[in-house]
Amino acid sequence: MVLRWLVVALAAVDGMKRERHGADVASWVRDRTHHLNASEEAGDESSFAGTYECPDAGEAYSAAYLCTRAVFLQSEVAEKRLFEGLANMEGASHTMWRKNRLLKTVDMFDFFIEHLSWYERRLGGDAESLRARTLRRLKNYTYRDSAAVNPSGRARDDVVVVMPYYATAGGDSGHSALESRRAYLKLTLESLKPTFPKYTVCVATEPDHAYVTDAANGLGFYDVLKRFDITKPSRLGFATLYTAQQALQHDPRWAGFKFVFYTESDQILHVRDVNQLLHIAGNGAVPNHVLPHRVMPAPRRRDMGPEPLDWTGHPGADSLNAEAGDAPKKPGKAKARRNFRWPLEEFARNDAKTLHRVVDVTRASCCFDRAPCAKHRSHWKDGRDRAVELFQIADPASSPSDEAPGDSFALVAGEGNFLRQHFRVCAVNADARDFCHDQNRTRSATRKANLRR
Numbered sequence: 001m002v003l004r005w006l007v008v009a010l011a012a013v014d015g016m017k018r019e020r021h022g023a024d025v026a027s028w029v030r031d032r033t034h035h036l037n038a039s040e041e042a043g044d045e046s047s048f049a050g051t052y053e054c055p056d057a058g059e060a061y062s063a064a065y066l067c068t069r070a071v072f073l074q075s076e077v078a079e080k081r082l083f084e085g086l087a088n089m090e091g092a093s094h095t096m097w098r099k100n101r102l103l104k105t106v107d108m109f110d111f112f113i114e115h116l117s118w119y120e121r122r123l124g125g126d127a128e129s130l131r132a133r134t135l136r137r138l139k140n141y142t143y144r145d146s147a148a149v150n151p152s153g154r155a156r157d158d159v160v161v162v163m164p165y166y167a168t169a170g171g172d173s174g175h176s177a178l179e180s181r182r183a184y185l186k187l188t189l190e191s192l193k194p195t196f197p198k199y200t201v202c203v204a205t206e207p208d209h210a211y212v213t214d215a216a217n218g219l220g221f222y223d224v225l226k227r228f229d230i231t232k233p234s235r236l237g238f239a240t241l242y243t244a245q246q247a248l249q250h251d252p253r254w255a256g257f258k259f260v261f262y263t264e265s266d267q268i269l270h271v272r273d274v275n276q277l278l279h280i281a282g283n284g285a286v287p288n289h290v291l292p293h294r295v296m297p298a299p300r301r302r303d304m305g306p307e308p309l310d311w312t313g314h315p316g317a318d319s320l321n322a323e324a325g326d327a328p329k330k331p332g333k334a335k336a337r338r339n340f341r342w343p344l345e346e347f348a349r350n351d352a353k354t355l356h357r358v359v360d361v362t363r364a365s366c367c368f369d370r371a372p373c374a375k376h377r378s379h380w381k382d383g384r385d386r387a388v389e390l391f392q393i394a395d396p397a398s399s400p401s402d403e404a405p406g407d408s409f410a411l412v413a414g415e416g417n418f419l420r421q422h423f424r425v426c427a428v429n430a431d432a433r434d435f436c437h438d439q440n441r442t443r444s445a446t447r448k449a450n451l452r453r
Contacts, residue, residue, distance in 0.1 A: 048276050049107035049367065049436040054291065056374035057094050059416070059424075060102045062294035064113055064263040065093060066159075066277060071100060071287040072260040073248060077241045082230050089164070092237025092262070100287040103280065104373070106436045108366040108426050109358075111277055112293040113267040114411060116184045117176045118418065119297040124342035128177070133304045135183055142395045142406030144187050149270050149393075150194040151362045156274055160222070160257040161192055161199035162244040164236040165212065165265040168205040176266070182211070184266035189219055191268040196261055198222040200247075202240035204230050223253065258282070267294075268408075270393075272361060296418050297409035298390055301347040309343075349384060355410055356391040356428040359400050366391065366413055366426040367436035373424070381414075383421030389413045391428050 054060040075096045081087070105111045119134060120127040127134075147153065167181035176184070192199045202225040203209045209226055212219055225243035230236060240262075247254045259278055263269065269292070271277065281290045358364045369379070381387045391413050395406030414425035 046435070048273070049105065049110065049365070050370070051103040051105055051280065051290075052368065052370045052372060054102045054104050054373040057097065059373045060097070060104070060291055061090060061093055062113065062291050062415075063089065063093065063115070064261070064267060064269075064292050064294070065096070066259065066261045066281050066290045066292075067096075067100075067288065068282050069248060069258055069260060071281075071289070072096070072262075073245055074287065077238055077245060079242060081238045082227060082235055082242060087232070087235040087238060089234060089237040089264070092164070092241055095238070096241065096262075097289060100289050102289050102291055104291050104293060104368075105277075106368055106370055107272075107433075108293045108295070108368065108413075109270070109361055109364055110272045111290065112270050112295050113263065114270070114408065115267055115294050115296055116187065117180070117266040119299055119409060120176055120180065122297075122299050122346055124346075126343045130304065130343065131177060131180065135179065136305065137303045137405075137409075138183050138187065140405035141187060141408065142397065143393050143408060144268055145190040145194060146396050148361055148396055149191050149268065150272075150274070152271075152273050152275075153194070154274050155195055155197055156259070156278065157198055158257055159196045159198065159259040159261055159278070160244075160248075160254065161196045161261045161263060162225075162240055163188075163199070163201050163263050163265050164240040165201045165203055165208060166205070166233045166236050167211070168207045181266070185219070187268055188263070188265050191270075192263075193220075195269065195271050195274050198257070200225060200244070201265070202226065202236065202243050204228060204233060204236050204239065223247065223251075270361075293415050295411045295415060298350040298353070298412055299343070299346050300350045300410055302351075302403075303409065304347075350390065350410060353410075354386070354389040356389065356413070356430040357394050357401075357403065357407075358391055358428075358430050359394045360431065361393070363431050363433050364429060365433045365436060366428045367434075368414075368424065368426045370436075377424070380416055380422050380424050383412075383423060388423050388425055389428055391430070 075098055077095065081095075116138075120131070123130055123134075143149070165181075165185060167178050167185070189199060199221060200223040201212055201221050203212060204227055206228065209224065209228075211217065212221060213224055225240070225247065227236075227239040227243060230239050244260070248257065248260075259281060277290050281288050390410040392403070392410050393408040394400070395404045398404030398406060412423060413428045414423040416423040
């Protein structure tokens with residue numbers, strides 16, 4: 001009884017500490033002396049839609065952030081964090097933020113990433129049987145190293161990219177298989193090259209080290225860091241921070257870097273104007289983190305190719321070539337059929353959604369509201385809601401009107417709680433960028449355009 005009371009008391013104290021810390025952060029970011037100038041914060045009519053604050057760690061999280069060298073080094077990671085205490089990949093972001101100001105762009109197209117590994121998670125237990133089709137679809141991607149991901153064409157050698165990479169066969173490599181992890185890494189690097197050509201990686205196993213350093217794979221890392229002594233893969237995020245901080249402080253090859261972009265190895269980068277983002281990150285009055293929107297792919301039936309779907313041998317499979325819309329032929333056994341039904345339901349839901357094809361990123365916008373991200377969530381939408389729409393970045397070599405194999409996956413126009421499928425949506429305008437000054441008008445125009453189709 002005494003032990004139970006002590007546990008409850010300690011939990012209450014910890015909760016009060018977190019609450020006080022949250023209040024301190026909220027008060028600190030409201031202090032206008034820390035804010036950027038009006039053009040950067042509110043945007044202007046001709047070049048940049050602005051930013052909004054995101055002091056809530058959960059909603060801010062995108063497994064990626066951009067900051068100055070000084071800000072990256074001010075939250076020093078102790079070496080013991082590689083072996084002791086709580087450790088997960090999210091911690092590699094949260095531990096760096098502290099009381100820093102967290103900013104996201106009002107227009108999603110100014111700074112976002114595609115979280116590739118989420119695609120397989122949405123396929124549930126059938127991800128393995130559909131993996132060959134998914135990888136075939138990914139191999140056709142042609143837009144990821146073009147003006148579609150960096151329309152300004154500007155590259156910055158003073159930014160170093162740091163990322164963890166774990167894909168050792170038989171180990172804990174997250175929700176994706178080894179072959180998927182390697183495919184995601186290749187696409188991630190190709191999207192980084194046009195903007196941040198100095199990208200590095202941290203690995204935790206000898207097989208992964210051999211893979212990323214093999215010149216035959218053509219990965220082109222500026223540097224490869226390693227910590228083979230961490231106790232589990234979930235600590236690799238902290239190992240990446242620790243080894244990168246050591247390199248920035250002691251390795252002459254890292255001396256010229258002024259900024260750091262932390263990301264993960266399954267995230268395609270999209271940056272419309274890198275100089276604008278670095279200007280905000282480098283504002284000397286306050287330690288800023290500029291965070292990309294983390295956008296999730298939405299699986300559709302056409303991604304799987306024209307061949308019929310075949311679940312032969314799967315629990316609950318009622319036919320050899322089941323397609324979306326098929327109903328189970330036998331009552332009951334719902335649990336056995338769950339995996340069999342999951343992709344079909346996912347395809348049907350996403351195929352019914354409005355899809356905006358973005359041919360020219362410089363002319364497009366996807367506008368969020370400007371309220372701080374934790375202010376309220378009454379306007380968030382359930383994933384099944386028609387207000388949650390999709391967009392697609394077009395292959396530059398394709399027809400303006402027709403989908404092509406080189407296009408991106410369909411992507412959710414918004415972000416939020418992806419486990420619960422609950423989203424803060426942005427209003428897509430595929431060919432009339434208005435810098436998000438009248439979002440109601442933008443949403444109305446989008447709806448009218450959809451009705452005319």
